[in-house]
Amino acid sequence: xxxxxxxxxxxxxxxxxxxxxxxxxxxxxxxxxxxxxxxxxxxxxxxxxxxxxxxxxxxxxxxxxxxxxxxxxxxxxxxxxxxxxxxxxxxxxxxxxxxxxxxxxxxxxxxxxxx
Amino acid sequence: xxxxxxxxxxxxxxxxxxxxxxxxxxxxxxxxxxxxxxxxxxxxxxxxxxxxxxxxxxxxxxxxxxxxxxxxxxxxxxxxxxxxxxxxxxxxxxxxxxxxxxxxxxxxxx
Numbered sequence: 001x002x003x004x005x006x007x008x009x010x011x012x013x014x015x016x017x018x019x020x021x022x023x024x025x026x027x028x029x030x031x032x033x034x035x036x037x038x039x040x041x042x043x044x045x046x047x048x049x050x051x052x053x054x055x056x057x058x059x060x061x062x063x064x065x066x067x068x069x070x071x072x073x074x075x076x077x078x079x080x081x082x083x084x085x086x087x088x089x090x091x092x093x094x095x096x097x098x099x100x101x102x103x104x105x106x107x108x109x110x111x112x113x114x115x
Numbered sequence: 116x117x118x119x120x121x122x123x124x125x126x127x128x129x130x131x132x133x134x135x136x137x138x139x140x141x142x143x144x145x146x147x148x149x150x151x152x153x154x155x156x157x158x159x160x161x162x163x164x165x166x167x168x169x170x171x172x173x174x175x176x177x178x179x180x181x182x183x184x185x186x187x188x189x190x191x192x193x194x195x196x197x198x199x200x201x202x203x204x205x206x207x208x209x210x211x212x213x214x215x216x217x218x219x220x221x222x223x224x225x
Contacts, residue, residue, distance in 0.1 A: 043204060043218070044215075045214070048212055091159065101147045101166045103164065104213060108158040109158060
């Protein structure tokens with residue numbers, strides 16, 4: 001079956017502009033996660049959604065970052081007033097449920113470059 | 116807080132050599148542990164996992180045993196291939212979110 005898909009695959013933007021990154025999880029997966037992979041910080045958790053529960057936003061680096069998940073499926077990560085340090089690969093993952101044993105399946109990522 | 120530490124890379128081996136990539140963790144309780152692999156130009160894939168102490172995860176000839184006494188989850192393979200060249204990430208699950216180590220790049224030469 002289809003895996004996690006993300007769009008766009010690459011995004012170049014100017015400092016100060018807003019960007020939206022999209023994630024389509026695996027069908028039937030109730031949990032969805034966003035991570036960021038950068039040279040300086042490695043792989044960092046950003047936010048996750050589980051069903052209708054309030055999202056865990058504990059990893060968001062600043063209030064310029066936000067995410068929503070509509071209809072329990074597609075998610076959008078929005079970065080407002082982008083800065084050069086936001087340049088990274090943004091990874092989305094999904095799992096059947098949110099739990100300690102659950103395998104998270106990752107998408108190919110969106111490579112963001114802020115000029 | 117919880118954390119994961121991996122041996123630094125890059126690791127360069129000849130084909131058929133024995134591989135060990137060390138991973139230790141700091142955690143409250145006994146979280147599930149994972150190894151993910153990222154092949155060149157590809158996304159993160161689960162390699163193996165272990166959900167409780169003394170469990171051994173295995174896949175594609177790779178193995179790792181959950182050792183609570185030493186808080187370790189070292190990755191091993193008896194005979195590496197060129198196709199194993201990739202970046203390997205150790206991770207633990209903390210309340211649903213993954214905490215990753217910094218990654219270890221493996222390069223296998225023919």
